Amino acid sequence: MTNTGIFKLAIASGKGGTGKTLLSTNLADYLAQKQAVLLADMDVEEPNDALFFDAENKVITPQYKMIPDWQSDRCTLCGDCTRHCKFHAVIRLGDFVMVFNELCHSCYACSDLCPEQALPMKPYRMGETSHQLLNQLQLVESRLDVGQEQAVPLIYATQKYIRELENKPAIQILDCPPGTSCPVVAAVDEADFVLLVTEPTPFGLNDLKLAVDTMRQIDKAFAVVINRQGMGDDAVENWCENEGVKIAARIPYDRQLAEQYAAAKLAWRKNTALRKALEELAVLIQQKQVQYA
Amino acid sequence: MRIAFTSAGTSWEAQIDPRFGRTAYLVLFNEETAQLEVHDNSAVQADAHGAGTATAQRIYELHPDVLITGNGPGDTASKALKNLHMRIYVEAHNMSLKEAYEKYKKQELKAL
Numbered sequence: 001m002t003n004t005g006i007f008k009l010a011i012a013s014g015k016g017g018t019g020k021t022l023l024s025t026n027l028a029d030y031l032a033q034k035q036a037v038l039l040a041d042m043d044v045e046e047p048n049d050a051l052f053f054d055a056e057n058k059v060i061t062p063q064y065k066m067i068p069d070w071q072s073d074r075c076t077l078c079g080d081c082t083r084h085c086k087f088h089a090v091i092r093l094g095d096f097v098m099v100f101n102e103l104c105h106s107c108y109a110c111s112d113l114c115p116e117q118a119l120p121m122k123p124y125r126m127g128e129t130s131h132q133l134l135n136q137l138q139l140v141e142s143r144l145d146v147g148q149e150q151a152v153p154l155i156y157a158t159q160k161y162i163r164e165l166e167n168k169p170a171i172q173i174l175d176c177p178p179g180t181s182c183p184v185v186a187a188v189d190e191a192d193f194v195l196l197v198t199e200p201t202p203f204g205l206n207d208l209k210l211a212v213d214t215m216r217q218i219d220k221a222f223a224v225v226i227n228r229q230g231m232g233d234d235a236v237e238n239w240c241e242n243e244g245v246k247i248a249a250r251i252p253y254d255r256q257l258a259e260q261y262a263a264a265k266l267a268w269r270k271n272t273a274l275r276k277a278l279e280e281l282a283v284l285i286q287q288k289q290v291q292y293a
Numbered sequence: 294m295r296i297a298f299t300s301a302g303t304s305w306e307a308q309i310d311p312r313f314g315r316t317a318y319l320v321l322f323n324e325e326t327a328q329l330e331v332h333d334n335s336a337v338q339a340d341a342h343g344a345g346t347a348t349a350q351r352i353y354e355l356h357p358d359v360l361i362t363g364n365g366p367g368d369t370a371s372k373a374l375k376n377l378h379m380r381i382y383v384e385a386h387n388m389s390l391k392e393a394y395e396k397y398k399k400q401e402l403k404a405l
Contacts, residue, residue, distance in 0.1 A: 082350065085343075086340075087340075087342050087343045088340065088342070088343025088344070088345075088346040088347040088350070089343060089346070091346050091347070091349065091350040091353075091373060092350065093349075093350065093353045093373060093376050093377070094353065094376075096376070098346075098372075098373055098376075100343075100346055100369055100372070100373075102369065103342055103343050103346065103369065
């Protein structure tokens with residue numbers, strides 16, 4: 001547990017479009033019938049969790065990252081900054097230095113190592129975080145500004161935002177970006193447990209293997225949720241069994257469920273199969289809460 | 294005139310590398326001395342990000358009058374190159390350096 005008494009559940013996947021948001025929004029809403037829950041959309045490049053809830057009383061907080069601000073009057077053009085920058089975000093062109101804000105990883109190397117202190121850091125807006133309270137559900141959603149290339153700094157800023165909330169629900173659900181690259185690793189960073197959502201297709205299996213490999217490398221406890229069960233084949237089930245990977249729940253393939261989701265409705269209220277899957281996950285969450293407490 | 298090429302190889306027969314930031318070599322031809330100068334740009338392959346700005350800086354240090362390349366620089370590299378007084382010609386891929394140079398002399402290359 002990263003915070004006493006708080007259980008953080010990340011919902012991730014290798015493949016995109018397997019049902020992370022379907023599961024995150026429905027699970028959060030389902031659990032919030034009985035207890036305080038926080039749902040955070042960590043897919044800052046294209047967040048959509050808030051579409052499923054009423055958009056009232058949103059509190060918007062701008063988010064900044066720190067970037068170096070070149071001071072021509074102090075600079076001696078020694079070029080140290082360009083050699084220190086691993087991301088080529090600071091380059092020297094003749095008698096001036098250019099900083100590329102989108103490439104900067106806010107590592108402070110150029111700034112701290114500049115012998116003339118000619119690169120002081122200054123805040124640079126990268127996006128915003130919205131926060132709203134819907135009965136027992138707290139919804140946090142971060143969104144990168146158009147043109148911003150880096151999701152990771154905003155994901156970390158969102159985690160900090162959540163850590164600093166006054167009322168922190170004991171259950172926090174983190175809807176993660178797809179894939180297995182830096183944004184996913186950042187989004188599951190503080191999670192106590194990860195649910196990997198997949199689908200029973202060759203694509204789902206291929207990307208599930210990558211996601212499982214990632215979770216093992218970063219030492220995260222995880223289980224699998226199979227969405228759209230009944231389509232495709234048994235390869236995911238068989239692979240999980242051979243690998244000793246637990247399948248925590250299965251959501252049957254159902255056209256009506258897809259229609260409800262596409263209409264931004266929380267389908268669990270009407271869909272018994274989905275509700276049953278959520279009930280199973282609620283039991284698992286209770287067990288894990290005890291285990292990690 | 295000093296003419297720079299993004300190049301897949303090290304001679305006149307080499308193909309133009311269509312990539313700007315991740316070009317394998319930067320080849321510089323000095324018309325006054327008729328010398329061909331080869332600069333290995335492979336170090337940039339190890340970088341996940343910022344290849345465009347790194348190569349822009351390298352080109353700046355070579356201070357050519359003309360750059361002949363393929364796809365052309367991306368947005369970020371273009372911002373860096375704006376500060377250089379250098380003519381840029383693009384869409385010279387599928388040509389050897391020699392062919393590209395001849396087309397440049399005949400003013401048949403597309404200016405950026």
